[in-house]
Amino acid sequence: MCNCDECEQWMQPYMDRVLTDAERAEAETHLNECAYCRKRYRFEEHVRQFVRQAVVEPMPRELKQKLLELRTPLL
């Protein structure tokens, strides 16, 4: 059983793909071995995806039309 409090620190940078290759390899080895962290990793990934999808609002059609009208008229 590992002490996984520290894993919380690399989880977000890992998901953002900003760890160095060595750190990333270490994180992946740990994720393969540790069910506790793997479960949290999957959860965090899911939350991100969920947030991204939940906040999408289609652009109003009128706005799109107004933007088209801003174009410089062709001579």
Next chain:
Amino acid sequence: MSETTREPDARRLATEARDRVRFEEDALALSDQVYRVARHLVGSREEAEDLVQETYARAFRSWRSFTPGTNLRAWLLRILTNLNIDRGRRLQRQPDQQPLEEGDYFLYNKLEETSDGLPDEERVVQRLSQNDVVSALSEVPHDFRDVVVLVDIGDFTYADAAQILDIPVGTVMSRLHRGRRILKKAMAESAVGSES
């Protein structure tokens, strides 16, 4: 006199018109993505619409200052965030307001505490509506929210977000880290209530 200075005006104008039309088309093709980010940088749909319109009006006026081959979406968002600040957002800001933070796993732990078994991913979806997420996001203070919206919703890199907001990359990282925690805390409160 060189050849280039004697280039006929008509030809120069035609080239410029062609470049301008192409620029406008490229910019318009990105409008859905620009709106998606704008919608969550400001409080209401109306404000977002105004802001996007103003952004495009300004972009079309100053299209010559865009360097072809660079990131047009980031360039548009830079205009948009500057306009947003010009509109007096600074006045609305409450700099002393620093919400209490919880750890990265707060939402997970909160769901785990209040559910029979371990929280699986599906439970988040079951407990949170789309509106809960939108309102949780709007609770994140501006400085932090800007970064979360650009990176997590707009898919900008840290470097792009830094350039758009005119802040160092290190600041993007720390605001993103805190912003996500604040967001997850707000989501946890929506999901399980804030009674504890």
